[in-house]
Amino acid sequence: xxxxxxxxxxxxDEQEMPKQWYNxxxxxxxxxxxxxxxxxxxxxxxxxxxxVFCRELVEQELxxxxxxxxxxxxxxxxxxxxRPSPLVRAYRLEEKLQxxxxxxxKFEGNNTSGSHKLNSAIxxxxxxxxxxxxxxxxxxxAGQWGTALSMACAYFGLDCDVYxxxxxxEQKPFRREVMRTYGxxxxxxxxxxxxxxxxxLAEHPDTTGSLGCAISEAVESAVSRExxxxxxxxxxxxxxxxxxxIGLEAKAAMDKYGxxxxxxxxxAGGGSNLGGLISPFMGEMLRGERDYRFIAVEPASCPSxxxxxxxxxxxxxxxxxxxxxxxxxGSGFIxxxxxxxxxxxxxxxxxxxxxxxxxxxxxxxxxxxxxxxxAEMFARVEGILPxxxxxxxxxxxxxxxxxxxEKGEEKTILFGLTGTGYFDMLAYEKFNDGIMNDYIPTDExxxxxxxxxxxxxxxx
Amino acid sequence: xxxxxxxxxxxxDEQEMPKQWYNxxxxxxxxxxxxxxxxxxxxxxxxxxxxVFCRELVEQELxxxxxxxxxxxxxxxxxxxxRPSPLVRAYRLEEKLQxxxxxxxKFEGNNTSGSHKLNSAIxxxxxxxxxxxxxxxxxxxAGQWGTALSMACAYFGLDCDVYxxxxxxEQKPFRREVMRTYGxxxxxxxxxxxxxxxxxLAEHPDTTGSLGCAISEAVESAVSRExxxxxxxxxxxxxxxxxxxIGLEAKAAMDKYGxxxxxxxxxAGGGSNLGGLISPFMGEMLRGERDYRFIAVEPASCPSxxxxxxxxxxxxxxxxxxxxxxxxxGSGFIxxxxxxxxxxxxxxxxxxxxxxxxxxxxxxxxxxxxxxxxAEMFARVEGILPxxxxxxxxxxxxxxxxxxxEKGEEKTILFGLTGTGYFDMLAYEKFNDGIMNDYIPTDExxxxxxxxxxxxxxxx
Numbered sequence: 001x002x003x004x005x006x007x008x009x010x011x012x013d014e015q016e017m018p019k020q021w022y023n024x025x026x027x028x029x030x031x032x033x034x035x036x037x038x039x040x041x042x043x044x045x046x047x048x049x050x051x052v053f054c055r056e057l058v059e060q061e062l063x064x065x066x067x068x069x070x071x072x073x074x075x076x077x078x079x080x081x082x083r084p085s086p087l088v089r090a091y092r093l094e095e096k097l098q099x100x101x102x103x104x105x106k107f108e109g110n111n112t113s114g115s116h117k118l119n120s121a122i123x124x125x126x127x128x129x130x131x132x133x134x135x136x137x138x139x140x141x142a143g144q145w146g147t148a149l150s151m152a153c154a155y156f157g158l159d160c161d162v163y164x165x166x167x168x169x170e171q172k173p174f175r176r177e178v179m180r181t182y183g184x185x186x187x188x189x190x191x192x193x194x195x196x197x198x199x200x201l202a203e204h205p206d207t208t209g210s211l212g213c214a215i216s217e218a219v220e221s222a223v224s225r226e227x228x229x230x231x232x233x234x235x236x237x238x239x240x241x242x243x244x245x246i247g248l249e250a251k252a253a254m255d256k257y258g259x260x261x262x263x264x265x266x267x268a269g270g271g272s273n274l275g276g277l278i279s280p281f282m283g284e285m286l287r288g289e290r291d292y293r294f295i296a297v298e299p300a301s302c303p304s305x306x307x308x309x310x311x312x313x314x315x316x317x318x319x320x321x322x323x324x325x326x327x328x329x330g331s332g333f334i335x336x337x338x339x340x341x342x343x344x345x346x347x348x349x350x351x352x353x354x355x356x357x358x359x360x361x362x363x364x365x366x367x368x369x370x371x372x373x374x375a376e377m378f379a380r381v382e383g384i385l386p387x388x389x390x391x392x393x394x395x396x397x398x399x400x401x402x403x404x405x406e407k408g409e410e411k412t413i414l415f416g417l418t419g420t421g422y423f424d425m426l427a428y429e430k431f432n433d434g435i436m437n438d439y440i441p442t443d444e445x446x447x448x449x450x451x452x453x454x455x456x457x458x459x460x
Numbered sequence: 461x462x463x464x465x466x467x468x469x470x471x472x473d474e475q476e477m478p479k480q481w482y483n484x485x486x487x488x489x490x491x492x493x494x495x496x497x498x499x500x501x502x503x504x505x506x507x508x509x510x511x512v513f514c515r516e517l518v519e520q521e522l523x524x525x526x527x528x529x530x531x532x533x534x535x536x537x538x539x540x541x542x543r544p545s546p547l548v549r550a551y552r553l554e555e556k557l558q559x560x561x562x563x564x565x566k567f568e569g570n571n572t573s574g575s576h577k578l579n580s581a582i583x584x585x586x587x588x589x590x591x592x593x594x595x596x597x598x599x600x601x602a603g604q605w606g607t608a609l610s611m612a613c614a615y616f617g618l619d620c621d622v623y624x625x626x627x628x629x630e631q632k633p634f635r636r637e638v639m640r641t642y643g644x645x646x647x648x649x650x651x652x653x654x655x656x657x658x659x660x661l662a663e664h665p666d667t668t669g670s671l672g673c674a675i676s677e678a679v680e681s682a683v684s685r686e687x688x689x690x691x692x693x694x695x696x697x698x699x700x701x702x703x704x705x706i707g708l709e710a711k712a713a714m715d716k717y718g719x720x721x722x723x724x725x726x727x728a729g730g731g732s733n734l735g736g737l738i739s740p741f742m743g744e745m746l747r748g749e750r751d752y753r754f755i756a757v758e759p760a761s762c763p764s765x766x767x768x769x770x771x772x773x774x775x776x777x778x779x780x781x782x783x784x785x786x787x788x789x790g791s792g793f794i795x796x797x798x799x800x801x802x803x804x805x806x807x808x809x810x811x812x813x814x815x816x817x818x819x820x821x822x823x824x825x826x827x828x829x830x831x832x833x834x835a836e837m838f839a840r841v842e843g844i845l846p847x848x849x850x851x852x853x854x855x856x857x858x859x860x861x862x863x864x865x866e867k868g869e870e871k872t873i874l875f876g877l878t879g880t881g882y883f884d885m886l887a888y889e890k891f892n893d894g895i896m897n898d899y900i901p902t903d904e905x906x907x908x909x910x911x912x913x914x915x916x917x918x919x920x
Contacts, residue, residue, distance in 0.1 A: 173885070177892060178885060180892045428640075432637060432641060
């Protein structure tokens with residue numbers, strides 16, 4: 001073990017925690033494209049979004065100008081229950097890889113949701129409560145977001161209705177029980193409880209569900225009831241705003257020890273972790289203060305940034321949501337059943353999409369077996385059993401560290417370790433048994449998905 | 461939320477972490493009774509124990525005189541990967557209970573084993589490696605110890621053979637997969653891989669196993685092979701020594717803020733968490749420096765302290781281990797299948813037993829449904845989903861806090877939150893579905909267990 005001044009884990013004091021979120025859109029010269037009303041193709045207004053989302057969240061969603069937004073004291077107090085999260089120096093991994101690179105990771109898994117999702121869940125539940133609502137509805141796939149929202153709703157005394165992608169509901173009964181323990185109602189999606197669910201089931205009676213379907217049901221369930229709103233755990237601008245707490249803490253911890261990252265790596269499904277982690281660093285780059293390399297890592301089985309189209313598309317399968325301009329595989333795209341874990345959304349955060357489109361970020365796709373190989377090695381040397389999602393970032397962090405070894409470069413790598421894999425052991429079991437498959441969609445598979453993209457003028 | 465100078469979580473700096481373990485036996489006027497050789501009824505010697513246990517651990521086991529034992533630097537470095545664990549002020553729980561009591565808990569669940577078990581696993585694997593061994597064998601019930609040892613063996617490059625109680629192996633396949641991910645070999649017990657396993661299966665072909673059986677198999681598997689030793693996750697003096705790191709950190713954190721506990725509460729199965737948590741505080745009391753109330757909490761379904769006998773008994777079902785003087789239900793006792801989670805060992809740490817016998821500690825047994833009610837409330841207000849084991853301590857901490865409310869007493873309560881319940885969702889599901897049973901052994905059940913206690917002179 002090397003002697004070093006930098007501890008294994010840097011914990012900020014509670015007083016050093018961020019008191020404002022950072023809104024990267026304020027520093028983007030070309031802003032992300034606005035959400036469009038699919039009927040008029042005009043940008044969605046506060047009035048149009050308010051029946052679906054909590055009012056203050058709508059304002060955050062549309063705010064492209066304020067760089068810093070105060071975190072209400074009550075949210076800060078809830079953050080203090082599980083934050084600051086540690087910034088960990090991966091001494092053991094560096095030693096194992098024999099790399100001159102210095103590797104850091106921001107670990108968001110030390111809370112019961114097992115991921116960073118709680119950062120936005122608390123904020124969204126807070127604003128729902130403040131607005132006097134009875135409850136919120138949402139969807140969940142891998143289950144981390146649903147768990148996080150259940151926890152937040154228990155804190156604030158809100159009803160929580162979760163539409164859980166049917167295949168996850170069946171394969172992850174324990175995730176469901178965690179949500180129930182926090183008082184949430186969990187329904188497998190598609191279900192017969194919504195019109196859109198009935199329609200999808202009539203057309204595809206054997207479907208195992210998708211995030212896109214579950215979003216449609218959750219939205220319908222919210223807008224059809226008094227006192228309910230819909231909340232979403234990723235993709236949206238507001239979510240990236242809340243998740244900026246990850247990057248702000250990471251940056252504060254690194255600044256405290258004079259550490260400067262060269263490469264910043266995050267896994268990307270809807271983009272909330274990645275967007276949150278990179279935002280303050282990206283802000284520095286946008287303001288011309290410092291240069292970084294950013295790498296978004298996605299599964300080869302759901303490659304929205306690396307093989308998707310940058311167009312306006314629906315956020316859900318039932319086509320009940322506004323249109324978002326994003327890298328997308330088409331709202332009907334469903335990744336192969338061989339794909340384990342999350343990162344299975346057909347689209348990508350408009351903010352992340354626009355940053356990538358402007359060439360400010362790289363994207364890389366990785367295959368499942370390579371991801372689990374990285375996860376296993378990481379677990380054995382660093383102790384933490386990573387979520388499959390997080391292991392995408394680990395894979396590329398390792399690859400970059402090995403590249404540094406080849407080139408003899410002493411770079412500093414920061415990656416986001418979004419969560420733990422305790423509820424993903426079925427996937428680990430497949431890997432342990434050597435029966436994991438890497439299915440990558442063919443060009444024909446992708447064309448099928450693209451065919452579902454709405455036929456509208458795409459030069460917005 | 462109250463304004464307060466004490467943060468939600470007190471994290472010591474890595475430099476403030478203990479550099480020595482504390483051995484409470486050194487301050488006990490009447491020492492715990494020695495292990496006896498069942499053949500001679502003489503105290504076990506280093507030479508007799510060395511074929512079973514690692515040599516340096518045997519020395520720790522028999523050391524009743526040295527109060528402080530250096531923690532080797534390498535173990536300290538591994539501790540720094542997941543320690544210090546936070547001392548949490550339960551502001552939300554206090555508010556929920558409307559109690560004047562101040563509640564603190566030492567949370568040991570923020571590592572992949574999900575519990576405090578890793579503290580001793582790392583120490584035991586370190587000494588095994590130092591001795592040049594090939595591997596170690598052990599048993600696991602709920603799975604936390606097996607996971608912890610798997611992690612530690614991955615760190616040190618040791619083989620790890622885990623005999624897992626058959627009912628847990630079947631009900632907790634995900635625990636098994638975590639161990640496999642760390643490279644351990646996991647065998648359901650009783651098995652046909654050992655003579656004692658074959659014998660037990662011949663007599664009880666339908667048995668679902670017990671910790672006592674699994675210990676017998678693990679011991680046989682170790683002593684019958686070159687380069688292997690047996691390790692145990694609780695009960696033993698050496699384990700309590702390693703676990704003193706919990707109490708030492710808790711005390712250092714409290715001292716830092718001038719907080720003095722009145723009541724200290726821990727769940728008790730084999731006694732390792734309880735013994736580790738209380739040891740430095742008990743040391744103060746034994747030296748006449750300060751008074752505390754200590755409460756051991758055990759399940760009503762496995763009530764070794766509250767209904768057991770304080771006699772010499774075997775540590776395992778196959779009667780291959782030395783005899784230990786402890787509160788015991790008889791080495792053949794198996795708790796009802798309705799009992800969820802751990803805390804199912806038939807005996808109790810000789811150190812804890814002797815302290816209890818001397819009247820230095822109280823013991824209380826609690827029923828399962830009341831335990832899960834406490835767990836649910838705790839999860840919903842404090843966020844952390846507790847292990848069923850840990851929830852025993854939560855139950856009594858809440859009861860004590862409510863007692864303070866009745867009496868208007870502003871006491872300070874410290875309890876050990878040993879771990880998380882992520883792998884115990886089958887039990888939570890029963891509770892959520894309202895089909896949890898509280899089975900308490902009858903006097904006749906207990907008599908059956910007592911009948912298995914060896915018929916030797918018990919006045920040692």
